[in-house]
Amino acid sequence: MNRKKLQKLTDSLNKNCKHFSKFEVKCLINLFYNLVGEVMERQGVVIGLDRNAFRNILHMTFGMTDDMIMDRVFRGFDKDNDGCISVTEWVYGLSVFLRGTLEEKMKFFQGFQDEIVNLLFPGLLFVDCFEVFDLNGDSFISKEEMFHMLKNSLLKQPSEEDPDEGIKDLVEITLKKMDHDHDGKLSFADYEQAVREETLLLEAFGPCLPDPKSQKEFEAQVFKDPNEFSEV
Numbered sequence: 001m002n003r004k005k006l007q008k009l010t011d012s013l014n015k016n017c018k019h020f021s022k023f024e025v026k027c028l029i030n031l032f033y034n035l036v037g038e039v040m041e042r043q044g045v046v047i048g049l050d051r052n053a054f055r056n057i058l059h060m061t062f063g064m065t066d067d068m069i070m071d072r073v074f075r076g077f078d079k080d081n082d083g084c085i086s087v088t089e090w091v092y093g094l095s096v097f098l099r100g101t102l103e104e105k106m107k108f109f110q111g112f113q114d115e116i117v118n119l120l121f122p123g124l125l126f127v128d129c130f131e132v133f134d135l136n137g138d139s140f141i142s143k144e145e146m147f148h149m150l151k152n153s154l155l156k157q158p159s160e161e162d163p164d165e166g167i168k169d170l171v172e173i174t175l176k177k178m179d180h181d182h183d184g185k186l187s188f189a190d191y192e193q194a195v196r197e198e199t200l201l202l203e204a205f206g207p208c209l210p211d212p213k214s215q216k217e218f219e220a221q222v223f224k225d226p227n228e229f230s231e232v
Contacts, residue, residue: 006030013091019099024223025091031222032090048084061218062210069149069208072132073097098215102195105129105202105209130191132208141186141205146171149205174204 009029014022035049035057049057054074058064064073077085077093085093096104131137135145150167178186178194178201194201202209210218 009087013088017091017095019095020091027222027224028091028094029087032087048086049090050084054085062214064207066149066207068135069132072135073208076132098210098219102199102202129202129208130188133205139188141191143171143175143184146174146186146205150174177201178204 006026006029010022010026013029014020014025017025020028032049035053051071051074054077055067055070058070058073064070074085075081077089077097079089080086130141133141133145133149135148136142147164147167150170151164175184175186177198178190180190180193181187191201194204
């Protein structure tokens, strides 16, 4: 991308990106096109970051390991559901992924003004942290979904004869803490109320946001001093 096009794209994305400075937006654009270049070399085509490339970033950069959670995070970035993350989706997604408010993270990537959304992402569906955990998309987190996610995110202890029983107990404890209407499953209202009362419950069923250490390391590498910046 030549300098004029880069500047135009940076100015355009920076207008609606409240968590990044113009310089940081430019850094993320440069990083995106370097990553896409790697995909291009493997596939012979440039259309954005595909699912595998994005999952590799989540794993290598932010330490995520659960395939199902990484797939759901990918869907959070991929607003137009075309199977690839564009540069716009990349910058706006990272804005919330890295620096979003609690409200924004609860409504994973929600918060663009209606007119901006209609212009850039017509007909898109917002994906929030709740929906990352709602594996079958029925607007509830069931006991079965809790069990599956907790089983994947917890380390098995060698001394445990039947770890599933311990996970079932943990599911019941979680329901007691978060199921405010006592219907045996979690609605978004249950989840929202629980998270507002205890922020740590935002990722109750597994990490779907970066931890502070990996976030700091990523930003230190990508957002270098303007006078020292070189493409990542």
